[in-house]
Amino acid sequence: MEYQKIKFGNVDIEGKDRYPEYRLVFPEKPIDKTILDVGCNLGFYCFMAHSEGAKRCLGIDNHSAFIMTANSIKERLKYYKMIQSAIPALDFIQTDVLNDYNYGTFDVVLLLYVVHHFTKIEDAEIVIRKCYDMANEVAIFGVLNPTESVSFQWLINRKGNKKLALADKYFTDLFPNNKIEVIYSTVDERSIIKIWK
Numbered sequence: 432m433e434y435q436k437i438k439f440g441n442v443d444i445e446g447k448d449r450y451p452e453y454r455l456v457f458p459e460k461p462i463d464k465t466i467l468d469v470g471c472n473l474g475f476y477c478f479m480a481h482s483e484g485a486k487r488c489l490g491i492d493n494h495s496a497f498i499m500t501a502n503s504i505k506e507r508l509k510y511y512k513m514i515q516s517a518i519p520a521l522d523f524i525q526t527d528v529l530n531d532y533n534y535g536t537f538d539v540v541l542l543l544y545v546v547h548h549f550t551k552i553e554d555a556e557i558v559i560r561k562c563y564d565m566a567n568e569v570a571i572f573g574v575l576n577p578t579e580s581v582s583f584q585w586l587i588n589r590k591g592n593k594k595l596a597l598a599d600k601y602f603t604d605l606f607p608n609n610k611i612e613v614i615y616s617t618v619d620e621r622s623i624i625k626i627w628k
């Protein structure tokens with residue numbers, strides 16, 4: 432099963448429904464916003480935001496198969512008249528966020544459930560700061576919660592893989608002067624952290 436279910440027009444990909452989380456990220460339609468989604472997977476957040484009136488959405492992911500699928504969905508949606516006119520402002524690019532890059536600035540930058548894949552806490556800090564710097568209005572992070580009272584923790588899953596979990600304290604320490612909004616998931620051990628400029 433795919434990480435993201437995509438159901439728009441003539442596209443129907445089975446997967447996990449990310450709509451409830453999307454609504455937490457964007458409680459209001461992101462009309463006229465520019466959005467960068469780092470670690471976009473199949474592009475669900477970009478497709479949704481775009482269909483709700485976002486002006487420009489760029490999704491990046493280091494996994495070529497995900498970007499190929501996102502681009503093929505985009506091609507298929509070209510024939511779906513609801514978002515046909517807006518399609519040129521929707522792009523997907525394969526790139527690794529750990530490498531140097533500069534895509535300019537966006538009103539909203541998303542980094543949702545990506546840092547737990549990193550193997551070094553230093554990488555997480557670099558990428559979180561980069562995302563914050565690229566955001567004009569708000570940078571939004573999706574993270575796994577630590578199980579202990581620490582600012583970060585390496586969780587070990589059943590297969591023995593390490594996953595980085597970040598507490599809200601990690602973000603308040605990193606951005607002591609910003610307004611920070613924390614939304615704890617009611618269904619699993621995850622949180623959405625919004626850092627406002």
Ligand SMILES: C[S@@+](CC[C@H](N)C(=O)[O-])C[C@H]1O[C@@H](n2cnc3c(N)ncnc32)[C@H](O)[C@@H]1O
Nearest residue numbers: 470471472492493494527528529543544545548
């Ligand atoms: C758990 S999925 C989350 C997908 C999406 N952000 C969401 O919340 O629905 C993590 C995504 O991050 C991507 N990813 C992991 N490391 C990355 C990196 N270094 N650069 C870009 N994308 C990365 C993976 O390929 C995967 O699509």
